Amino acid sequence: MMPFFLKCTQQFMSKRSENALTILTYHRVAPEGQITYLPALSTEAFSRQLAWIKRYYQVLTLADAGRMAAEGQLPEHAAVITVDDGYDDCFHYIFPLLQQHGLCATFFITTAGLEQGQLWEEQIAEAIIDAPLDCQQLRFNTTDYPVHTFATRLRLAKTMIDKLKYLTIEQREQQVASLRQATGVRHSSRQFLQPEQIRQMAKAGMEFGAHSVHHPILMLEQDAVAEQEIRRSKHQLEQLLQQEVISFAYPNGQYGRDFDDHHIAMVKQAGFRYAVSTVPGSNTDINSQAFCLHRVSPWPTSQSRFMLSLLRSTQRDAGGSNGY
Ligand SMILES: [Zn+2]
Known part of the structure; x- marks a missing residue:
């Protein structure tokens, strides 16, 4: 009988769509045993996943993937690694591991954290x-x-x-x-990226996108507030990086529950070129899906389960993934 791992690999390789863009989502990463308040993937598990991603995909930033797709030049088995929110584990753990594996990623920053030190x-x-x-x-x-x-x-x-x-x-x-x-706990420990760290990562080829100012559920806010959240986060990042920011990640990210067509129009109006959701699935037509791109959350820690989770979620058009 064929081992589970080989069966998954075979299934994965045969069903992986050649022309689709897979966008993976990550949040917190921390060394095994380090106590974190919010759930974090271990650095060991993240590093293993990066090795698997590198083996099966051509990893690009979202900006490069979008540009190549527009030119009809998207490579086969293209993938984008995204990391949401902007905590300092992005700099201390995620960035060095990406470099170690020779990969890049797109980081979506909730800009209030830059001043507050946390969200x-x-x-x-x-x-x-x-x-x-x-x-x-x-x-x-x-x-x-x-x-x-x-x-x-x-x-x-x-x-x-x-x-x-x-x-x-x-x-x-x-x-x-x-x-x-x-x-009675009033202090805030700084756990967020520093502007200088962001600039250093950008210089090394990492892409930065906006993820609002305060991470609101856009559907719950008045239009003026939602619009301000979208536009201000773009402006703040552009000031910091001294370059145009073209990607946006909808906070929480479920279409129809957390944002809708109204907010998609605001994101377009603000001058972004791409926006990602947390709706699971792959992206077979980036040009038409540009403002509601699907993403998958690969959490499992064995290679077979990792690939199976990618296979399942990229073949689904919608579902209930948990966005942050
Ligand atoms: Zn988030």
Whole structure:
């Protein structure tokens, strides 16, 4: 009987579409054993995945893939590696590993993090996890939550993040401030990319795209706010890089739930040329899909499962992937 791994490889190689662009999504990467507030892929697993990607794909930046597609020159088995949000693991772990493998990536930056040093999710996680050790129970919005162990704090941080995700920027900021008041944790540890790190990565061939200012669910915001979030993030990055920023990643990224045609029009109007969603699937016509490109999230850590996950998600047109 053929081993599972070989069967997957064969299936993967035969069904992989030659003319499609596969766009992979990553978020946090950290060394095994390092405690992170939010889920992170280990550097070892990420490095293994990069080796597999390099073996089966021609990796490009999104700008290069788009340009080549427009010229009808997209290479066979083209892929783009994208990394969302802009935490400093991009510089400390992801960037060196990409260089080690001779690969490039497109990084989407939520620009508020450049000033704040972190985004709302980390502020929530930090407020809960760093609460004083003698804090056994946390009263928040009239409910008591147990916080007597590290595990209960981690669980609560995740619950709160899910709970506060679908609020407007203003409502979310109010809730984060109340939570910080409830735990007494006001400090923010810097965990975000520094402008100089971004410039250094760009110089080494990495592409940067915008991912809004505050990572809002665009569908929940007034048009003026959504438009400002899209345009300001582009402008801030362009100031920092001193070059045009042409790619955008919709926060959370599910078409119809997190953004719609209205926001696609805003992104076009703002002068972007490409925009990525978190809708799973591959991209068979980049020119017509340019403002709602599909992406896949490869998390599995064995080669066979990794390829199987790519195969499954690139053959799906839509689904419920979890975007951030
Ligand atoms: Zn994000």
